[in-house]
């Protein structure tokens with residue numbers, strides 16, 4: 001977690017110095033293993049979800065927007081109104097940005113509302129998103145922004161919640177929201193929110209192929225149910241766990257697995273060509289990230305020679321560029337830490 005706090009005087013009646021602007025940097029994720037069990041009664045699926053945080057970051061800035069009318073201290077009642085005074089976004093491509101909602105349906109706004117409601121100490125805020133994580137790309141961009149907004153508002157409002165409370169609120173907001181608070185590499189169970197760090201001493205190099213299209217997470221899970229009506233209970237892959245513990249990139253490449261991949265390919269068949277292109281160019285492993293459509297290629301890591309990794313990376317990037325299938329190609333390292341206040 002990286003949080004950036006600027007200090008200043010709080011409005012004209014106060015002499016107390018407080019943070020009036022806080023920026024939090026938050027990473028994207030790729031799923032090294034996504035094992036999906038049968039559908040549950042609540043509409044979710046039990047998962048074994050190995051999250052891996054990568055160096056592709058959004059930055060979320062929250063600013064005090066002034067006191068709420070009628071409450072001199074600017075605080076909000078637990079059931080009271082919206083705290084969102086404005087939301088802006090920039091960064092990334094225009095087509096990605098156009099899919100980011102700028103109203104209270106934004107997950108970052110939802111996080112601010114939830115924290116304000118839970119603590120009774122919320123104040124109106126303006127939120128700015130600097131987006132580099134692909135939107136609706138299976139890299140948990142909206143969830144990352146929600147996690148960052150929780151941390152930023154906690155700092156801005158001085159609510160001082162501990163990690164346990166933040167993780168609990170994150171899990172209420174979505175299945176992927178808790179992980180960016182931790183970062184690193186962790187296995188998520190339940191619907192993905194019950195987290196346990198995984199022993200992973202290695203550092204890996206990744207290439208991501210971004211699609212011009214988005215995929216709805218719910219639609220991909222529904223397609224999974226259609227294709228796999230008898231899904232077994234999910235289990236952690238021992239091959240993956242051993243590869244991570246040994247920091248063995250070739251073994252990790254072979255162990256990458258995503259049960260949602262077949263469903264994502266069924267909804268967006270061109271992804272198969274993207275995966276084959278990167279694999280044929282020498283990637284150690286290739287898979288759809290989460291619910292897609294971003295495709296992830298492992299190009300090296302561990303104690304491999306840096307020039308060998310760079311050569312593989314260049315070959316994969318060149319092949320993907322030549323294919324004309326991708327909107328954008330980005331390179332990143334993993335794992336990296338979770339949210340940081342800048």
Ligand SMILES: C[C@](O)(CO)[C@H](O)COP(=O)(O)OP(=O)(O)OC[C@H]1O[C@@H](n2ccc(N)nc2=O)[C@H](O)[C@@H]1O
Nearest residue numbers: 043044045047174175176177191192217218221290291
């Ligand atoms: C595919 C992953 O990105 C892998 O990390 C996550 O499981 C999805 O996490 P998310 O985007 O935070 O998803 P949520 O906002 O919690 O749920 C969106 C929708 O995805 C489906 N969903 C999500 C998580 C889960 N364990 N089972 C599900 O069936 C449900 O239809 C749900 O209505």
Ligand SMILES: Nc1ncnc2c1ncn2[C@@H]1O[C@H](COP(=O)(O)OP(=O)(O)OP(=O)(O)O)[C@@H](O)[C@H]1O
Nearest residue numbers: 106107135136137138139140141142143145176217
């Ligand atoms: N802060 C946000 N950033 C991006 N999208 C958001 C945000 N808040 C709400 N959304 C909505 O959520 C949808 C999914 O966006 P998101 O980028 O989180 O998808 P994703 O990366 O596929 O998610 P996941 O990997 O967690 O399934 C978007 O299409 C958009 O309408």
